[in-house]
Amino acid sequence: MKKWLLFMVLLSLLGCNPPPKAGFTASDLQQDWVLSKIDGREITQIETRTPISMSLDSQFKATGFSGCNQFMGLAELKNGNQFRITSLVSTKMACIQNEVATVEAVIISALQQWNTTALESDTLSLTTEQHVLTFVPKDLSVPLDPTTP
Numbered sequence: 001m002k003k004w005l006l007f008m009v010l011l012s013l014l015g016c017n018p019p020p021k022a023g024f025t026a027s028d029l030q031q032d033w034v035l036s037k038i039d040g041r042e043i044t045q046i047e048t049r050t051p052i053s054m055s056l057d058s059q060f061k062a063t064g065f066s067g068c069n070q071f072m073g074l075a076e077l078k079n080g081n082q083f084r085i086t087s088l089v090s091t092k093m094a095c096i097q098n099e100v101a102t103v104e105a106v107i108i109s110a111l112q113q114w115n116t117t118a119l120e121s122d123t124l125s126l127t128t129e130q131h132v133l134t135f136v137p138k139d140l141s142v143p144l145d146p147t148t149p
């Protein structure tokens with residue numbers, strides 16, 4: 001009888017919480033993302049008037065804005081946590097502000113490298129040896145200018 005009771009208790013405990021999701025898939029990344037931080041530092045209005053962003057569609061094509069220029073390419077995900085964009089092309093507009101040019105160079109370089117990728121609580125982090133880019137879903141992002149809706 002004790003064994004039966006112990007078995008029932010263990011069985012009930014196993015059904016309480018679903019197992020945590022191991023890794024993520026390309027479909028988990030398919031949405032519009034807005035850059036919120038580089039290396040833990042918030043992106044500010046001074047750096048760019050338009051949010052720096054990246055969108056991934058159902059064919060895993062990437063499009064976005066890197067600070068001065070639009071970009072597009074093909075996204076890849078391997079081993080469940082390695083991400084990069086290949087065949088990246090962009091417009092060639094000149095950056096007037098040095099800060100924006102620096103931010104854009106970091107973003108374009110980081111997106112083309114294999115990144116260690118984490119997706120937790122609606123936050124996408126792309127980590128290279130040099131930088132960490134942190135993105136949030138567009139619908140959860142805070143406007144750059146708090147006076148605009």
